[in-house]
Amino acid sequence: MSTNTQSAQLPNKHDVRSFDSEFVLDLLKEMLRIREFELRAEEQTLAGNVVGGVHLAIGHEAVAVGVMKALKSEDYVTGPHRGHHIVIAKGSDMKNIMAELMGKATGLSGGRGGSMHMADVETGLLGVNGIVGASIVVATGAAFSAKYLGQDRVAAAFFGDGGANKGQFHESLNMASILDLPAIYVCENNEFAVETAVSYSTGVDHIAERGSSYRIPGIIVDGLDVLDVYLAAKEARLRAVQESRPTLIEAKTYRFKGHSIGDKENYRTKEEVQERMKSDPIFKLKHQLEDAGWLNEEQWNEMKLDVENEVAAAVDFALRSPLPDAATALRHVYSKEVF
Amino acid sequence: MRELTFASAFAEAVREEMERDPSIFVLGTDIRIRGGHFGQLKDIGQTFGPKRVVDSPISEAAMVGLSLGAAMTGLRPICDLNFEDFYLGAMDEVVNQIAKVRYKFNGQFKCPLVIRASSGVARATGPQHSQMLEAWFAHVPGLIVVAPSTAEDAKGMLKTALRGDDPVIFSFHKMLGNMKGPVPDGDYTIPFGQAKVLRPGTDVTIATYSIMAPKSLQAAEELEKDGISAEVIDLRTIVPLDVKTVAESVKKTKRLVIAHEAYKFGGMGAEIAAQIGESVFDYLDAPILRVGSKHAVIPVSPVLQEQITPGKADVVEAVRAVMEGVAVR
Ligand SMILES: Cc1ncc(C[n+]2csc(CCOP(=O)(O)OP(=O)(O)O)c2C)c(N)n1
Helix, strand or coil: CCCCCCCCCCCCCCCCCCHHHHHHHHHHHHHHHHHHHHHHHHHHHCCCCCCCCCCCCCCCHHHHHHHHCCCCCCHHHHHHHHHHHHHHHHHHCHHHHHHHCCCCCCCCCCCCCCCCCCCCCCEEEEEEECCCCCCHHHHHHHHHHHHHHCCCEEEEEEEECHHHCHHHHHHHHHHHHHHCEEEEEEEEEECEEEEEHHHHHCCCCCHHHHHHHHHHCCCEEEEECHHHHHHHHHHHHHHHHHHHCCCCEEEEECCCCCCCCCCCCCCCCHHHHHHHHHHCCHHHHHHHHHHHHCCCHHHHHHHHHHHHHHHHHHHHHHHHHCCCHHHCCCCCCCCCCCC | HHHHEEEHHHHHHHHHHHHHHHEEEEEEEECCCCCCCCCCCCCCCHHCCCHHHECCCHHHHHHHHHHHHHHHHHCEEEEEEEEEEHHHHHHHHHHHHCHHHHHCCCCCCCCCCEEEECCCCCCCCCCCCCCHHHHHHCCCCCCEECCCCHHHHHHHHHHHHHHHHCEEEEEEEHHCCCEEEEEECCCCCCCCCCCCCEEEECCCCEEEECCCCHHHHHHHHHHCCCCEEEEEEECCCEEECCCHHHHHHHHHCCEEEEEEEEEECCHHHHHHHHHCCCHHHHHCCCEEEEEEEECCCCCCCCCCCCCHHCHHHHHHHHHHHCCCCCCCC
16 A cells, blocks of 8 residues: 555544444445345346346445445446446435336436446436446546546546456556546456456456556555445545545455356355355444444344335335336437437 | 638637637647647647647547546547547447447436547558448447548538537548648538538439548549539438438439448448438439449558559449449449
């Protein structure tokens, strides 16, 4: 980790008590919202109510929540194919997200995009993306625009370890470095690209090391620890707005579910997954909060109930939403109808 | 009216639009000092400085991707890829990202950007610096594709691009850059999707665009000596394509030749011929003939290159053939 940024007044990631209790409880609730959403999205997919492929982000919650809590609402975000957690954490309404999975007119993209193509102009989400690596270049452009317009805004790109092997990653980091862009590159390293292990596919031990090739700080964080992610992202945002310099964050996480729903997972054992699930980011924070005396069983149950109700309402909304009007199928190809 | 080269008319449009709209910036390689490899942006860097004329490393994917992110967030990029062949390093950004961004997000974002690159064959430009890829781009919903042939159109169509909300692929033929033509004074725009009759005629229609437009005009002059009156139509925009103007002309002339420099096989000529066949087949007195490159890589040796790429003589020959009603060529 290398940085010039003042960090003396920042809280200590190892001590939950050095944070504000409301803030940490909110982190927990946000992660829980994502988890519950994903579990119900899986259910709905298996029930045949979802159209198109779905990549669940169970295990990635701490990365999205940690980064988003460090960003301001006006900051731009892009994400990869595995992106529900990012869309939720950035602030889109779950109802519209669930509706998008079901290809409904009320979906975030009006049923045109599905799981891999959600954007929300209201929240500054410039889209999750079906093409690996594409999120990286788009955020680079948004960072360029923020700087060009003199705005106190940054752009964060989320992508996987697979995305870090695309040319777009290298071109973007170099571009952001030479142009001094306020960009944050967040690699969610869940150790696999489909079935290909990162140890096989990647010519460095840590993707964060690649930052040094571009004079960008490369920071490794525990992607299963939301406080660690949050602090690194906060520092990255500070660097972006104060120095107009990019940061590469590698969040070491793990994918607790298959690549997509229906994945046979022949590339790893059930035992391995069980073992790794002991580091579940949600339960880790829950225990930290309990140890600090900030959360008891009753509060936890209440929080869970809240979240379950919210997600159930989203499922209900999505199921009851109308399908898109077939007559609109050619709309939005161009700004005016061309054909 | 003033006479300007195609390249300086293009640069004039960029300058005027950048003065009008501070959200326009240029991103390209070797652009700020040199003004691009064809002088297409000469002096723009000196006038507007490094904030608005941004030199890029050779990173085509990042150039186009950055332009997309900037366009989605309030800017209007002119992305200069130098040679059209270099699009191929950014094809994912062009086809999967830029072209789809408006549609897949249900119209939430505009994508006002222009990608300029030099297309086509010049003497000895060879296999990787000569291509005309407009048919590839035309096949992708979401892209506007323009290929003007005159200085007047270069200026007016670029202005239209910079005031619109769609991604525009601007095909700038190398051999047109130094060609001079009249350019109106003052501000004007040229709408997309409107072909222009460059030369009226009664015996045969030649539908064309880009470099084959001036070559077709020369062909028409030669044919006139033999008493053949050719109407030359410059399509100007590939997408949206104005087949209607061609159809109207064919109703009058009863014959059609389509001429472009890109490969004949799978080229725009096939699309235009099909559409004319679908719409005004009954008016045709002869088969539609297409003039385009033969299906080979463009070699560097000029002797070989000439064998493959079409010229004035090929247009003349095709017109003579349709005048005789010849089916096979
Ligand atoms: C350019 C491209 N190549 C291949 C794919 C197919 N694909 C979809 S997701 C994926 C794995 C990506 O792995 P990673 O970036 O590590 O993200 P993760 O799925 O692990 O979250 C692949 C190969 C794609 N969508 N885009």
